[in-house]
Amino acid sequence: MTKDVAELGAELRSAVARIYSRFRSERSPGEVAEAALMVLTWLRKHGPLSLGELSERARVTPGSMSQTVNRLADDGHVVRERDPDDRRRVLFVLTPSGRVVAENSLRHRENWLNGQLEALTPQQRRTLAEAARLLRQIADS
């Protein structure tokens, strides 16, 4: 039993590393990188979020997130706005260019992955959907 678990762990670790690296390499010129794309995706979905909210979602330190949004701000994809109710907080707002870049980047990367997924059987897709749920649960534990 324990041996099976250890084997599964090793398989999982290397499969995740491999697919993640493939995700990253699917990035084309003009598209934003992974971590930045996630930020744009969240802002598009939820509207303005503070630095603290972004760093919690990404599970990185505030210092790290501050630098990620700095890169986005330098490129004009987000702007900072002070929260009028609590002037310590900074809200990050998607700009029109940020929205365009987010949508282009997402569309392109989804095209590749979705093509792969379409080629699977419905049963295999259900397996991946359940696995995604389990991985997220483990990661968040």
Next chain:
Amino acid sequence: MTKDVAELGAELRSAVARIYSRFRSERSPGEVAEAALMVLTWLRKHGPLSLGELSERARVTPGSMSQTVNRLADDGHVVRERDPDDRRRVLFVLTPSGRVVAENSLRHRENWLNGQLEALTPQQRRTLAEAARLLRQIADS
């Protein structure tokens, strides 16, 4: 149908990013980082490998791999040896300290993940095993 696939793609992408980030953050002081650990693991399993072999396995460019092994060599975990049969090739050999670090790093990271996997049902573990196979297949396509 297509909508389901798109949703699955988004789920998968974010779940993979999340669990990968968690894998990375399980690193303790004194342990080697992810990419370097993979190199040590391969050398331990297969014996000396050339730069080209390492970069193919990792699916990174030779230039990138050269820098990863430079870090390992700086720390004394691997040594370079010229291949006597083809003096263009460089073979990387695990040192005793490299073996110790590899084993400690692997043991510690496996402990955490294996604990998580033990808490799942056998059925859930089968799902993850199948998913690992599918992800690897997609990544290598």
Next chain:
DNA sequence: TATTGTTATACTCTATAACTATA
């Protein structure tokens, strides 16, 4: 000429520690 590997340069992502501004 072709292959193998290295180095220089640059970019992304991450963390920690020291700092500022506001509550």
Next chain:
DNA sequence: TATAGTTATAGAGTATAACAATA
């Protein structure tokens, strides 16, 4: 004092391009 955010510094990982050595 406590909280929210920023900046400086550092390290890991990646890519590309120019280069050297060997086949």
